[in-house]
Amino acid sequence: MEQKLPVPPFSQETAIQKIRMAEDAWNTRDPEKVALVYTEDTVWRNRAEFPKGREEVKELLRRKWSKELEYRLIKELWAFTDNRIAVRFAYECHDDSGNWTRSFGNENWEFNENGFMMRRFASINDLPIKEADRKFFWPLGRRPDAHPALSDFGF
Template identity: 50%
Template sequence: MASSTQADAGKPPFPPFTLETAKIKVKAAQDMWNTKDPHKVKNGYTTDSIWRNRDTFLKGADEIVEFLTKKWSVENGYRLRKELFAFTENKIAVQFWYEWHDTTGQWYRTYGLEDWTFAADGRMRKRQMSGNDVKISDEERWFKEGVDVNAVDILEKHW
């Protein structure tokens, strides 16, 4: 069973998850994605991981790297927040919000949910993502440079 000692030692929490280790796993994923480095991100997934990202279906580390490289070449200024929604022994569901701008400078906030299934070694073997993009102005942004995404009170924001 995963423990905080295991997490403190720099190892990922492994299934079966507890409330504590599920929260640690979600924030570790958030931090990994916020690096915007596809080669680092792929290390959190099994080599044969399967993904559904909106209308795109992927399988394996090479496709993940290709997808994320393309994603972050378009989604400039990307800043992400993930929060635990629910969990079981080897599954975690998260809600997320991220902001980015396109090449014209138009800002967007993406709202969504993800469904994750983990292998025994703590890496994700299945990821399903559903999300919607909403145009926002610079003034409406939550995750401006210098703002800790974890400090933003999402519940108090006007949707």
């Protein structure tokens, strides 16, 4: 059986590793790649959408990243247990009219024994910002290790 390391039960170190891997994947903005860490029958709550299964997740992500341009995301550990991780996050992006937004949220993740995410429940709030108020500056893709983390911004 395929595994997505690290697998539960999580320690603080492996929970942080799992979060950074998720952040890195989401910053690719590649729905095919991102969806591979979820079970085939994954269940999500994302804002007012409730996708079920990898194919619906891919479709949600395609729509998301076709509208959220220059997307840059930072995730951070909030809490963890054996097979669950709670995450805080923020991301910045703009729409096709150049209107910038910083979105803040929390995610609750539940994993199976092989390290695939079975459930993802996200609560997200959007804050319109001016381009001059942006905080996340790095080339599109993986956030550099030296870039400030979420807590460094006081978010």
